[in-house]
Amino acid sequence: MATPEQQKFATQIDANQQALIARLAEAVAIPSVSGDARYRKACFDMADWLLASLTKLGAKGELRPLGKQNLEGQQIELPPVILADYGNDPKKKTILVYGHYDVQPALKSDGWEHEPFKLTFDEKSGRMYGRGSTDDKGPILGWINVIEAHQQVGVDLPVNLKICFEGMEESGSVGLDDLVEKEKDAFFKGIDAICISDNYWLGTKKPCLTHGLRGIQYFKLAINGPGADLHSGVFGGVVHEPMTDLFAIMSKLVTPQGKILIPGINELVAPLTDEEKKRYDVMEFQISDIDEATGSQTAISDEKQQVLMGRMRYPSLSLHGIEGAFSEPGTKTVIPSRVVGKFSVRLVPDMTPEKVVEVVEKYINEEWKKLGSKNTMRLDAEPGGKPWLADPNHYNYRAASKATETVYGVKPDLTREGGSIPVSLTFSEILGKNLLLLPMGRSNDGAHSINEKLDISNYIKGTQLLGLYLHEVANAA
Numbered sequence: 493m494a495t496p497e498q499q500k501f502a503t504q505i506d507a508n509q510q511a512l513i514a515r516l517a518e519a520v521a522i523p524s525v526s527g528d529a530r531y532r533k534a535c536f537d538m539a540d541w542l543l544a545s546l547t548k549l550g551a552k553g554e555l556r557p558l559g560k561q562n563l564e565g566q567q568i569e570l571p572p573v574i575l576a577d578y579g580n581d582p583k584k585k586t587i588l589v590y591g592h593y594d595v596q597p598a599l600k601s602d603g604w605e606h607e608p609f610k611l612t613f614d615e616k617s618g619r620m621y622g623r624g625s626t627d628d629k630g631p632i633l634g635w636i637n638v639i640e641a642h643q644q645v646g647v648d649l650p651v652n653l654k655i656c657f658e659g660m661e662e663s664g665s666v667g668l669d670d671l672v673e674k675e676k677d678a679f680f681k682g683i684d685a686i687c688i689s690d691n692y693w694l695g696t697k698k699p700c701l702t703h704g705l706r707g708i709q710y711f712k713l714a715i716n717g718p719g720a721d722l723h724s725g726v727f728g729g730v731v732h733e734p735m736t737d738l739f740a741i742m743s744k745l746v747t748p749q750g751k752i753l754i755p756g757i758n759e760l761v762a763p764l765t766d767e768e769k770k771r772y773d774v775m776e777f778q779i780s781d782i783d784e785a786t787g788s789q790t791a792i793s794d795e796k797q798q799v800l801m802g803r804m805r806y807p808s809l810s811l812h813g814i815e816g817a818f819s820e821p822g823t824k825t826v827i828p829s830r831v832v833g834k835f836s837v838r839l840v841p842d843m844t845p846e847k848v849v850e851v852v853e854k855y856i857n858e859e860w861k862k863l864g865s866k867n868t869m870r871l872d873a874e875p876g877g878k879p880w881l882a883d884p885n886h887y888n889y890r891a892a893s894k895a896t897e898t899v900y901g902v903k904p905d906l907t908r909e910g911g912s913i914p915v916s917l918t919f920s921e922i923l924g925k926n927l928l929l930l931p932m933g934r935s936n937d938g939a940h941s942i943n944e945k946l947d948i949s950n951y952i953k954g955t956q957l958l959g960l961y962l963h964e965v966a967n968a969a
Contacts, residue, residue: 493898494960497647497963498959498963501638501647501959501960501963502899502959504644505641505956505959506952508644509952512633512952513611513613513620513951515545515637516611516622516625516630516633516951517610518541519538519542519593519633520611521611522537522609523595523623524537524595525594525595525596526571526594526595526659526660527662529563529568532568535593536569538571538593538594539571539574539659542632542636546574546578549640550643551577552576552578553574554575555573556575557569557572558570558571558572558573558660558666558670558671559667561666570659570660570666571594572659573656573657573658573659574593574655574656574658575654575655576653576654576655577654578639578653578655579649579651579652579653580652584650585651585652585684585685585966586651586654586683587653587683587685587686588654588655588680588919588923589635589653589655589656589686590657590658591628591631591632591635591658591688592628592632592657592662592690593629593657593658594658595629595662603942604942605942605943608944610622613948618949619946620945621944624944625937625945626932626945626946626950627690627937627939627944628661630933630951631690631932631933631958634689634932634955634958635655635958638955638958638959638962639653641955642959650962650966651965651966654680664914668915669918669922672919680923683923685887685925685926686920686923686926687930688915688916688919689932690931691911691913691929691931692931692934692937692939693934694775694776694777694907694935695778695781695935696936697776698904698905699896699899699905699957700904700905700906701884701892701896701907701928701929701930702908702930702931703881703882703884703907703908704841704879704880704908705879705880705881705908705912705916706804706807706838706879706908706909706911707838707840707877707880708837708838708839708876709836709837709839710834711835711837711874712815712832712833712834712871712872712874713742713832713833713834713856713869713871714830714831714832714869714870714872715734715867716734716829716830716867716869717734717829717866720829722829723826723827724826724827725825727827731827732866732867734816734827734828734829734831734867735831737863737867737869738814738831738833740859741856741869742811742833745809746809746811750802750809752807752837754809754851754852754855755851756854756855757807760843761806761807761842762841768805772797772800773797775796775907776905777796777905778796779791779794779796779799781935782799785935785936803910804908804909804910805840805908807843808837808838808910810835810838814832814834816828817831839877841879841881843879845873845876845878846876848876852873856871857871877917880927882920882926882927882928886926887968888965888968890968891964892928892930892965895957899960900953909929916929930961932954932957932958933946934947934950
């Protein structure tokens, strides 16, 4: 049951709907693509726009420069991080909220039904289409909407906010870890808990709270053979072919049913507890949710629990591509002299990148020797990311659960995500505080795909949820 102050705030968000949509349209219109040097100015424009919006509401903030990066052969300034304070009452809890204002690339020619950087509202479906609408401009504007609505109805925000919005999340969060480490006893000092809204519901009907993310370890397996590409008519059957060797090794990494074949991997995984197992039993999820999200009927299993645990709490190994192989249309009878196979392992507690690299290297070296090839092999491991897991019994989660029940009338599912949000681990490890992932969007929002969208109901109710969460966490213990 909402208190009178909470109800005033929630009602004001409903009344503000058109203005909130217009604000999102302004944000989507700024093409803040962090991975393309041609859009770097737009990233700075987006940072300026956000800081101006926060300053107008009374927040005290700044754009913190992160230095330069080499992008597409040129040295350019990294997008700044926005650090802002709203409130400094020592009697109130201080909550750190994080989001990112950069987006994935998008062109109409990619297959978008609408211009990607023009918010298009489909009244029939209730969907707002546009790049960044759900990832992550809608959610970060949610925090601005919350502050504004409280001011409009004369209700004090029940907590102090520390705001951290970055512009490089889609490109590896370059520079952010160093900034957090540098500011842990300065800007970030005194926070009580952390909330990030940069993920999605498990399905399309029921909200959730997320307390875990898988990590990742990426590998590149290079096979070198002849000094140059060869004609298969002349040299086929005469030399050891790098592509054949690569296929032989990569076929021994994982089965079509998703079983990882590398000895020692499964032994690294934390055992399943009874408390955790019960969470999968009650989650609102059907195999059809996977079918809808993938546009196919290719789920490995028809068992709900098996699919959920395959996504959230067990490791997976995926093959991503082959560099150096002929991939254009048509036919070309070439034997490539060098190929590089790319694959990754998603990590879960208690796996570490270091231990995974150790067992993968051992296995591939053993399998390589069995081939008896005269080619040479090299396995390179990219810098890895550890999995993240928070205590879902912390007051931060209890507060979010209570707020969710008030807004949506249902107890949220407690989920773990299959993907990685590296900043979650950064904040958790450096700041040592409980971190909550409180999603606004749905599983079918298409965050990195064409026709990215955010349902208007998720935008409005999601904003109400962020605000009511702050009220609940203010008094939680």
